[in-house]
Amino acid sequence: MDWNSQLLSSLWVHDRWITGAEQRHASTHYGAYAHTTTGGIHIISITAEFWYAGYSFNFWNMCNPDTSGILAWLAQELSACEFCGQTAWIIGHFLSGYDGSNAIDNPSALFYSIVVRFSPSTVAGIFFGYTHQDQLQIFYDYLPNSTHRYNGRTYRKKTLIDYSKPLVIAYTSVPITPPTGLNAGYSIYQVDS
Structure with a gap:
């Protein structure tokens, strides 16, 4: 790669x-890269292929949810944005997996936790591709009782979501180069301040 x-x-x-x-x-x-636009939005482009279950090499170390360091880097970029009061967009290819897509659980859960931590004040939008469908995914906050302590460590039950507290939306665009049997297309998003 x-x-x-x-x-x-x-x-x-x-x-x-x-x-x-x-x-x-x-x-x-x-x-992966990060770029601040002339309008002040910090665009963070991540390599989301590291949580795609279709790539067999993603299973080589299942104990580490961030084998590439991309998610740690994402959290660092978002921390810097938060410190400066800057908003950010995250762009990537593969969805995080909470929509039923083919993603590995641990990296998806870590990405979700990062998004929840920095939303809605810092993460203003998330944009994905890959599914070849025009769709959206809503990231919700966790329930207050979603964490528990065990052997001195804090764990989160990722299924305890508070559906009354939406935080940010991830948009998935249609493909310009679709698979056989699907129409080509593109999406234009108009985002206000």
Whole structure:
């Protein structure tokens, strides 16, 4: 995947989508980068392939929900945004798995926890692709009783969701290059401040 990240990031910087510093990060971090737009929105592009169950190499270390470090980096970026009072959008390919998609539980649960931690004040929107359908996913807060202590550690039961407290929406766009039998399309989102 390293050659692919290097190639793509060189194209992004060539077309001025990202800066040289962002390109260096993307080329060494699986294509993930963060970029602040002229409008002040911090766009964080993550490599969400690390939670896709269709990739057999994602099962090599099931005890670690963040084998690539992408989710730790996402949390660091969001912490920096929170500190500066800046809003962020997260973009990625694969959904987090709470919509019934084909995702591995542990990374999906960690991503969900990160989104809940930084929403709605910092995370203003999440945008995905992959499902080849126009759909949305609502991230809700956890119930107050969703955590418990065991052997000095705190654990969360990820199914204890408070559906009366929506935090942020993830939009999934239709594909420009669909699989056989589906129509090509694209989505335009108009977002207000």
